[in-house]
Amino acid sequence: MHILITGAAGFLGQRLVGQLIARGQLDGRAIERLTLVDQLAPPVPETSSKEANSTIRAININTRACDITAPDAWASLLDDRPEVIYHLAAVVSSAAEADLELGMAVNFDATRALLDACRERQMNTTRLVMASSVAVYGGELPEVLDDMTALVPQSSYGTQKAMCELLISDYSRRGLIDGRVLRLPTIVIRPGRPNAAASSFASSILREPLNDEEAICPVPTELELYVMSPGKVVEALVHGAEVEAERFGANRAFMLPGITVSVAEMLEVLRHYAGDAAVERVRHEPDGRVTAIVASWPGRFRTARAEQLGFAGDTDFKAVVEAFIDEARPS
């Protein structure tokens, strides 16, 4: 099997590549080839186990630097007809808000060009797995959202993702491609450093104290988030390519099963694993701007479709933190 991954240099892309190499197979078929695409040629993630190192030698891995907005970008990537495409490349929300043309070009036009390039090559059974986002939701939301809640995005990023969802569902309905769009919850705990994203604190208030560093919590502790661990997101991406096409109904886009957790609950789990001292490393400095953005994100979902299709989330927030601690531990 030949798998193409865009955005392969990103945090999720790298973890997905690592997972695919470690598995060595997808949907019961051996992975023979991986094409990793990003603006700069993506690194091949290091794998720790012996098993993965023997797998990696059996897989033909190509890394490609490619501007997916270039006119013929997809032609050269698709001429070898990958059987699964993970389309993770995107301009993030703050950048898409700052530059409408850039967001439209990368988030929408490049996806449409990908769909049309697949169509030209009659890649009707190619499984296209795209990452969408909780940012497609907004406006006056019900307390608990479900699979029939309207998309009223309040950002250009959310708008562009929602338009891609519609197009992928239509191309799939027409039998031109086999698309699957997974709306990702807020990913916690992300590795790395705090960044400018409004959601940055959600990882920071756990990650930094666990590393004996200080963190700032800009939101009230009763605020609820809808979260998923990086490990479960990657599992969902893998599963997204394995679900049989017949099991999707009228719509190819759906929310993944996250868990609802308040900031207070997150801090109690931190206390459980790292003690009072860790919790005291979190300084509470309310920021109205960040709170307004984060409070506008839905915190509760009934994700019946995803569960019906076999997608699984984290069991509880303890497991989320435990997974992070386990990964950080030198093996």
Added chain:
Amino acid sequence: MHILITGAAGFLGQRLVGQLIARGQLDGRAIERLTLVDQLAPPVPETSSKEANSTIRAININTRACDITAPDAWASLLDDRPEVIYHLAAVVSSAAEADLELGMAVNFDATRALLDACRERQMNTTRLVMASSVAVYGGELPEVLDDMTALVPQSSYGTQKAMCELLISDYSRRGLIDGRVLRLPTIVIRPGRPNAAASSFASSILREPLNDEEAICPVPTELELYVMSPGKVVEALVHGAEVEAERFGANRAFMLPGITVSVAEMLEVLRHYAGDAAVERVRHEPDGRVTAIVASWPGRFRTARAEQLGFAGDTDFKAVVEAFIDEARPS
């Protein structure tokens, strides 16, 4: 005031133009100029009243044949900076389903080009009124839909309209344009002859018997439709340009208030106005294909947003039929 109307040669376009000429004003300002655009230069509808005939002489009416998918189409149309744009031009659903490129080009790309052309000219306060459709809905629908029901279109036409809705809401949120998208119910009674549209029977089973002709009803009489008369649709289009921008919330697209009526109820109203003989002119010839399409359309809505914004539907189905009879009567 200068008003531009695309699709001005169509059934709705012609009625809207007639209404605007008869009113002579929009949003309290005299209409000085009308630019009527369609693939072929649209006719200027005949107006019956003396008042309208004096108005028509005061309005500078330009009719233009224009392919709105041509690269510079909007440049020549927008250089005079119309203050209100009615964007009614579209490829209908069966044609958009038969030809994906054509539907994307006319229904989506031309709308996007219109938005970008407005943006380039900083026409931020231009009121853009676009017609969308009940075809944006589909999939597993609740019995009664409301303003927060997800759009799961089951046609490329519905997909393209839903994408335009998202884009217009985003451009409006960014302050680049002042957009308003009205989702139209099934329009009953349309003038003219039966056509290939699945909804054709809904007008035909009333119009033909009222004209002493036979009609075919291809659906079970208990089937419910969500309908609006042509007169109320045109009133809604006029009102759509008059609502103050501040009154729209997070979303610029909403369903207009139709009325729910079963085919049996429609036929009883026909009996009321035209007697048993008229109802007997309707032959019942069930057609599974037509029934499947029509039954997939939602029949019941709570249209709270439209009502809050002052949009009004028909009072009851008798009024719908009565309006048709009144119009047909020689004046």
